[in-house]
Amino acid sequence: MSKKMKIGLLTGGGDAPGLNAVIYAFTRAALSAFPGCDIIGYRFGYRGLYYNEYMKLDLESTSGILHKGGTILFSSNKDNLFDYTVVENGVKVKRDVSDTAVRNMREEGVDVLVVLGGDGTLTSARDFSNKGVPVIGIPKTIDNDLGATDTTFGFDTAVSIVTENLGRVHTTAESHHRVIIVEIMGRSAGWITLSAGIAGSADVILIPEIPYKVENIVRKIKARDAAGKHFAIIAIGEGAREAGGSAVVGKIVEDSPDPIRFGGVAAKLAHDIEPLVDHEVRAVQLGHIQRGGDASPADRILSVRYGVHAVEMIKRGEFGKMACLRNGRMSEVSLNDVIANNKYVGPDDELVKCAKALGMSFADED
Numbered sequence: 001m002s003k004k005m006k007i008g009l010l011t012g013g014g015d016a017p018g019l020n021a022v023i024y025a026f027t028r029a030a031l032s033a034f035p036g037c038d039i040i041g042y043r044f045g046y047r048g049l050y051y052n053e054y055m056k057l058d059l060e061s062t063s064g065i066l067h068k069g070g071t072i073l074f075s076s077n078k079d080n081l082f083d084y085t086v087v088e089n090g091v092k093v094k095r096d097v098s099d100t101a102v103r104n105m106r107e108e109g110v111d112v113l114v115v116l117g118g119d120g121t122l123t124s125a126r127d128f129s130n131k132g133v134p135v136i137g138i139p140k141t142i143d144n145d146l147g148a149t150d151t152t153f154g155f156d157t158a159v160s161i162v163t164e165n166l167g168r169v170h171t172t173a174e175s176h177h178r179v180i181i182v183e184i185m186g187r188s189a190g191w192i193t194l195s196a197g198i199a200g201s202a203d204v205i206l207i208p209e210i211p212y213k214v215e216n217i218v219r220k221i222k223a224r225d226a227a228g229k230h231f232a233i234i235a236i237g238e239g240a241r242e243a244g245g246s247a248v249v250g251k252i253v254e255d256s257p258d259p260i261r262f263g264g265v266a267a268k269l270a271h272d273i274e275p276l277v278d279h280e281v282r283a284v285q286l287g288h289i290q291r292g293g294d295a296s297p298a299d300r301i302l303s304v305r306y307g308v309h310a311v312e313m314i315k316r317g318e319f320g321k322m323a324c325l326r327n328g329r330m331s332e333v334s335l336n337d338v339i340a341n342n343k344y345v346g347p348d349d350e351l352v353k354c355a356k357a358l359g360m361s362f363a364d365e366d
Contacts, residue, residue: 012045012121016154025307137322165202
């Protein structure tokens with residue numbers, strides 16, 4: 001481009017450790033690749049596009065953020081500009097306000113929009129691409145459930161945090177001969193629960209993809225009692241469900257594009273099994289602890305790779321695509337192939353087989 005390059009960047013959806021590392025790496029790589037370019041970061045995700053609220057991203061504003069969790073741009077998982085809540089005549093209605101965002105970008109002189117987000121955020125990125133906006137996506141979710149990339153940043157940090165907490169409840173469970181059930185994020189994907197369950201030496205691992213049977217959990221606890229192990233740790237994904245049942249819904253968030261929020265399955269399971277075992281059963285819900293705090297070294301490195309590769313994609317004009325990691329190498333994939341291409345744990349997944357080989361139960365087999 002003959003004129004000075006101007007790049008917009010936003011972080012949408014739930015936060016994840018590594019977002020700031022991407023911003024850090026992208027800003028430095030872009031300033032090196034396009035000397036004199038302007039980079040602006042829209043605040044609160046797509047809401048910033050609608051209200052044209054942004055901050056300047058440069059060496060000074062991004063200094064010292066590589067290791068920090070969260071996002072200096074803030075985020076929102078409720079602002080789908082293609083189905084946005086506005087107030088008309090005192091009444092809340094849904095409207096497609098995406099043209100306002102496109103107009104704001106054009107008036108601001110933005111040449112490229114870089115979007116960091118998960119499935120919902122990247123769906124809007126694709127839709128903006130279809131409206132003629134040069135868009136580049138970067139995958140973000142602690143759930144690691146985007147099928148178009150091998151790994152998403154934030155996942156390693158979440159697994160590390162859950163693993164640490166499983167270790168902490170292990171000691172108190174053993175001290176009091178209790179069964180402790182730890183509820184873990186991931187929605188309908190069990191990757192965090194499975195990985196942390198193995199690393200944290202859980203006795204029972206319950207994931208959304210493999211429905212469990214209460215009687216099999218009880219059998220596992222009693223088998224441990226018979227072996228002289230008078231306690232048990234159960235790692236359960238928030239979207240896990242009993243065979244023949246459904247996931248436990250914590251609440252409905254009406255103004256969210258994804259209104260169903262799972263939560264409470266650990267408490268339900270504790271209620272179900274306590275009358276059937278000779279133990280006090282406690283439920284622990286880790287909640288947002290899993291996505292908070294500083295990014296792990298692995299996530300920092302992965303985030304840097306994503307940020308730098310996004311700049312390479314701009315140099316090559318690879319728009320309408322998402323940066324991805326495939327077979328250990330950075331690549332790119334069409335945003336059309338990202339949407340609704342989620343990956344889930346298969347019952348014959350290698351990690352499932354490994355866990356079972358270690359004697360961990362998924363409470364699925366009679």
